[in-house]
Amino acid sequence: MLQGTLDMLVLQILTLGRMHGWGITQRIEQISESVLRVNQGSLYPALYRLEEAGWIASEWDATENNRQAKFYSLTAKGKKQLATERESWERLAGAVGRILDAEV
Amino acid sequence: MLQGTLDMLVLQILTLGRMHGWGITQRIEQISESVLRVNQGSLYPALYRLEEAGWIASEWDATENNRQAKFYSLTAKGKKQLATERESWERLAGAVGRILDAEV
DNA sequence: AGGCTTTCTCTAGAATGTCTAGAGAAATGC
């Protein structure tokens, strides 16, 4: 995992709709074609952090499999934060790309 | 800074030629158009780490400004490592990009 | 009924890498 990107990825995934933690990891793994795998010891602290910051909100509900799970959704603040983090990612990833393209 | 990319950036910069630590930070800042700034408290531990791993080698020499500095250069092992890290970066950055493009 | 697998949440502690905030030293210019 690229350190520092997990928060952004979670926020982005939640633009696809309300989702519980386990579902978020599934989605990230699926869309990234198994390149990105979030282990639970990283996910839950991240979710806690994001909720603490007011970027996501949670509520317990039943899943399709009839189990209780905490469903997360993006808040308005979270959307703004996502925009900020996307911009920052573009800037940084772009700069890294320029370095990698650097030639003598 | 994107955590985990510093080693790769340093290795890549050294493909441009032998350089001392301070010069490396200058180059990174210059090529990235000031987007990437390496502070010294990150750089020197990184250089130590890279030399420890055998990816770079160092020797003291005089600079253009007539000062003593430690000049670093890429080793053969370092070139291989750089190739590995570049691949990994492409994979990861690509996957992050796919997530960011994900739509409902 | 009992046991197994799947789905789901959660936590403590270690490991890693970066940042903050310094110190220090030598060369040059004023």
Added chain:
DNA sequence: GCATTTCTCTAGACATTCTAGAGAAAGCCT
């Protein structure tokens, strides 16, 4: 003689991720 520039280096704090677990409830199988 003093300030600035160039350059190296370190200790300790900090944030995030990883390792390595525990736990619980639903559904399936025998």
